[in-house]
Amino acid sequence: MAELVGNVLVGQSGGPTAVINASVAGIVAEALNHECIEEIYGALNGVLGILQEDLIDLAAESQQQIRALRHTPGAALGTCRYKLKKQSDYERVLEVFKAHNIRYFFYIGGNDSQDTADKISKLAQQQGYELRVIGVPKTIDNDLPITDHTPGYGSVVKYTATTIRELACDHEAMGQGDLVSIVEVMGRSAGWIAAGAALAKRRDHPHDPPHLIYLPEIPFDQAKCLEDVRRVLKREKFCMVVVGEGLIDADGNYVAADAATDSFGHAQLGGAGDFLKELVETNIPGVKARLAKPGIIQRAAAHAGSKTDADEAFLAGQAAVQAAIKGETDKMVTLVRGDTDHYTCETGLAPLAEIANGVKKLPREWINEDGTSMNFQFLRYAQPLIQGEVAVPFESGVPVFARLDKVRVDKTLPAFVA
Amino acid sequence: MAELVGNVLVGQSGGPTAVINASVAGIVAEALNHECIEEIYGALNGVLGILQEDLIDLAAESQQQIRALRHTPGAALGTCRYKLKKQSDYERVLEVFKAHNIRYFFYIGGNDSQDTADKISKLAQQQGYELRVIGVPKTIDNDLPITDHTPGYGSVVKYTATTIRELACDHEAMGQGDLVSIVEVMGRSAGWIAAGAALAKRRDHPHDPPHLIYLPEIPFDQAKCLEDVRRVLKREKFCMVVVGEGLIDADGNYVAADAATDSFGHAQLGGAGDFLKELVETNIPGVKARLAKPGIIQRAAAHAGSKTDADEAFLAGQAAVQAAIKGETDKMVTLVRGDTDHYTCETGLAPLAEIANGVKKLPREWINEDGTSMNFQFLRYAQPLIQGEVAVPFESGVPVFARLDKVRVDKTLPAFVA
Numbered sequence: 001m002a003e004l005v006g007n008v009l010v011g012q013s014g015g016p017t018a019v020i021n022a023s024v025a026g027i028v029a030e031a032l033n034h035e036c037i038e039e040i041y042g043a044l045n046g047v048l049g050i051l052q053e054d055l056i057d058l059a060a061e062s063q064q065q066i067r068a069l070r071h072t073p074g075a076a077l078g079t080c081r082y083k084l085k086k087q088s089d090y091e092r093v094l095e096v097f098k099a100h101n102i103r104y105f106f107y108i109g110g111n112d113s114q115d116t117a118d119k120i121s122k123l124a125q126q127q128g129y130e131l132r133v134i135g136v137p138k139t140i141d142n143d144l145p146i147t148d149h150t151p152g153y154g155s156v157v158k159y160t161a162t163t164i165r166e167l168a169c170d171h172e173a174m175g176q177g178d179l180v181s182i183v184e185v186m187g188r189s190a191g192w193i194a195a196g197a198a199l200a201k202r203r204d205h206p207h208d209p210p211h212l213i214y215l216p217e218i219p220f221d222q223a224k225c226l227e228d229v230r231r232v233l234k235r236e237k238f239c240m241v242v243v244g245e246g247l248i249d250a251d252g253n254y255v256a257a258d259a260a261t262d263s264f265g266h267a268q269l270g271g272a273g274d275f276l277k278e279l280v281e282t283n284i285p286g287v288k289a290r291l292a293k294p295g296i297i298q299r300a301a302a303h304a305g306s307k308t309d310a311d312e313a314f315l316a317g318q319a320a321v322q323a324a325i326k327g328e329t330d331k332m333v334t335l336v337r338g339d340t341d342h343y344t345c346e347t348g349l350a351p352l353a354e355i356a357n358g359v360k361k362l363p364r365e366w367i368n369e370d371g372t373s374m375n376f377q378f379l380r381y382a383q384p385l386i387q388g389e390v391a392v393p394f395e396s397g398v399p400v401f402a403r404l405d406k407v408r409v410d411k412t413l414p415a416f417v418a
Numbered sequence: 419m420a421e422l423v424g425n426v427l428v429g430q431s432g433g434p435t436a437v438i439n440a441s442v443a444g445i446v447a448e449a450l451n452h453e454c455i456e457e458i459y460g461a462l463n464g465v466l467g468i469l470q471e472d473l474i475d476l477a478a479e480s481q482q483q484i485r486a487l488r489h490t491p492g493a494a495l496g497t498c499r500y501k502l503k504k505q506s507d508y509e510r511v512l513e514v515f516k517a518h519n520i521r522y523f524f525y526i527g528g529n530d531s532q533d534t535a536d537k538i539s540k541l542a543q544q545q546g547y548e549l550r551v552i553g554v555p556k557t558i559d560n561d562l563p564i565t566d567h568t569p570g571y572g573s574v575v576k577y578t579a580t581t582i583r584e585l586a587c588d589h590e591a592m593g594q595g596d597l598v599s600i601v602e603v604m605g606r607s608a609g610w611i612a613a614g615a616a617l618a619k620r621r622d623h624p625h626d627p628p629h630l631i632y633l634p635e636i637p638f639d640q641a642k643c644l645e646d647v648r649r650v651l652k653r654e655k656f657c658m659v660v661v662g663e664g665l666i667d668a669d670g671n672y673v674a675a676d677a678a679t680d681s682f683g684h685a686q687l688g689g690a691g692d693f694l695k696e697l698v699e700t701n702i703p704g705v706k707a708r709l710a711k712p713g714i715i716q717r718a719a720a721h722a723g724s725k726t727d728a729d730e731a732f733l734a735g736q737a738a739v740q741a742a743i744k745g746e747t748d749k750m751v752t753l754v755r756g757d758t759d760h761y762t763c764e765t766g767l768a769p770l771a772e773i774a775n776g777v778k779k780l781p782r783e784w785i786n787e788d789g790t791s792m793n794f795q796f797l798r799y800a801q802p803l804i805q806g807e808v809a810v811p812f813e814s815g816v817p818v819f820a821r822l823d824k825v826r827v828d829k830t831l832p833a834f835v836a
Contacts (some may be wrong), residue, residue, distance in 0.1 A: 170493075173495075294715060398576070399584070
């Protein structure tokens, strides 16, 4: 493989996570090791920044700031949900790449983003422009195929399990067989996050909270739910319910859908928790229902992040650069679990085309017969992903996060016209 | 002062906090130092447990568990919102005290609880039963009079400020001048918690998030709110709004009230955040509003607790015992701030009657002219209360909290009939 000399461009896309910046840190740290890489640029706001030639010089950032990315939530480069629509958009991307001699493109994102990366790569090949494109997985939803899990998932689940344990202490003190606590968690099309709440249970304590988990994978049945809650309240001081936002009924409709959809055509959800609260309060006399809806807090909670997750996000960034240097392109880094009892994780590669627009569902066989709890197969899968705590530095009582200088790269092209 | 030999009873009351158990730990640790104290009992579920003679032997708990109370949220003894109503209830309390030779009663709670403690104390005096009653302050609401602040407040505010900083990282990546993020925080009658969100701002960065804080102290004006939000969105990528649940309109009505009231006659709130979300989305075209409603998560978030707060809660428990041993009764421990620039905190005492049912409002002069931000006087007051991080031990990726054995004290009285 001939050495490809040129510049790196990194972009972040889709919803932020607690660890997406750790992947940027991994890319920058690794890129600095390779002489064939001349400049390390970041695209502001994903593909939007590429179209608009809004690039920053990541090598100009201080090492402290790059290191601080390893515990900083959000997406330090900015992100977008913009979908490249027209052929001319893709051509503009390539124009920008050529103008800045971008030869290595690393795109950190979920399904849609890997699709975008794939299309950019294909167009470069058609045009005979030598470009190596490697995707880096990212999504709290854990729904990318092939990779064992996705960076971002471990942290959101650690936050959720931590929160459930804390809420349980509160409810244990307050409940008198009449308290239903509902926690609505994210997860549009799969129940990975809701399932992860099961990690709050102690080993061999199946009656620990959360008592009921309602997943998008299991069509929601109101009568059964009310029966479930009544059964728990007979046994426990309180009933803790975790519900995924994407809960659907037997007809496949969201139990609480909003009319709005996002720019990818996904329904914007919200309200499954409110729906359950109403259901329980209306139908079980004397019950007090309490709803917690952490919303975006859960994916931003770096202070409660998983060290395993943050380290793997960094590793995925490093591996992307290493693969590209070796001549790989049109692939996404995957996380590959070792098959020993002791958890180990290495990286692999998978074709972007196989990742793009794929969805990994929570296996039905990891959900118990009752449809409201997870079995040992799930716990064995998820437990290693939340191990270790990210050390976030505090100053004056609040966490301190990276703030990039974002030194702009000079524009050389005419302005982008959408 | 003649030495009073007898037993201790500790109770917890009202809504739990992240540090109410630290006060129990302080009481137990201090009580063990005094020979005149023979047994150390805990009342399960506050006055309810006293009425029902449900007492546990706190001296039988392991030292590890008592120490673990210093980082355990909830209320380890259980709590209640039960209000003693009839004279016969108070007489029953005293009967239980006599049956178990309770000579020292420590009640950890807010306004209503201190009122209860006061009435128990008065009845004991009337009956010539020697009893020393010392209240220990507790409430996330920070609304008790006389004491500089209340244990529980620092932790809820540290959690809130931490969360705002993290959300800001996420929104900074996503916002394009069209994102309004609403965080609804607790605070029934005063805006102390909402105000505390201002601690997320860096010093001398008044434009840092949260951009707008709506407090129950300032009558809510819809037109002004919409103007506020529009102004921020012109300047920033996103507008972060913190709203207290007890928001009221110019007529003094809750902007989003529920019909229900709790057993003390307080309105059960909720919905101020939903109200704002609706208001903004309906009136500002193209704006996306996101609501986070951490609910009880915020007061249970021990993993994000303030060390200063937890230490002061422990100190207040110790001070209660020391005061009672010295012969004090019918008082509540207060936190007294030193008048030097460097923050110091000692304990004092104030008559229960002056605490009971009093409410400390957020001073109007600590709120800026605009009514939506806090000035340096508030920041100088609140900043010291969130310093330091509580070290919560993690096992298998989740925090581990105290679990008391709760060895029951034998009952000697006929069952309580309400």
